[in-house]
Amino acid sequence: MIKMLHKMGIKSNHMYLAGLGSIGLAFASWFASKNAERAGLDRADRWGIFIGEWAPTFFAMGIALRIEETHSEIEESGMDGYGQTQGMRSKSHAGV
Numbered sequence: 001m002i003k004m005l006h007k008m009g010i011k012s013n014h015m016y017l018a019g020l021g022s023i024g025l026a027f028a029s030w031f032a033s034k035n036a037e038r039a040g041l042d043r044a045d046r047w048g049i050f051i052g053e054w055a056p057t058f059f060a061m062g063i064a065l066r067i068e069e070t071h072s073e074i075e076e077s078g079m080d081g082y083g084q085t086q087g088m089r090s091k092s093h094a095g096v
Contacts, residue, residue, distance in 0.1 A: 002064045012069060015062030019055045026052035 030048030037043055 002061070002068050005061070006065060006068045006072065010065065012062045012065040015058045015065055019058035019062065022051055022054040022058060026050075026055070 026048045029051050030044050033047045034041060034044035
């Protein structure tokens with residue numbers, strides 16, 4: 001999945017921004033729910049927690065995309081021969 005996202009042009013910075021945005025959206029939804037709904041603080045807390053749980057997923061995907069970007073840069077720059085002189089090391093792909 002990470003490799004597919006990388007091929008689609010999604011960068012790690014996009015995922016980091018989505019994570020930060022979800023933190024802000026969690027606070028905004030909590031505040032709006034607390035003030036606008038009659039259900040009370042419990043419902044506002046649920047909305048804030050629900051949206052706030054997205055942030056770690058976006059940050060983890062950002063890290064996986066950063067690893068994929070690094071692997072792609074190394075492969076494109078012709079550094080493949082480096083691994084051969086140090087002994088063959090298997091290439092790992094993030095998220096696969």
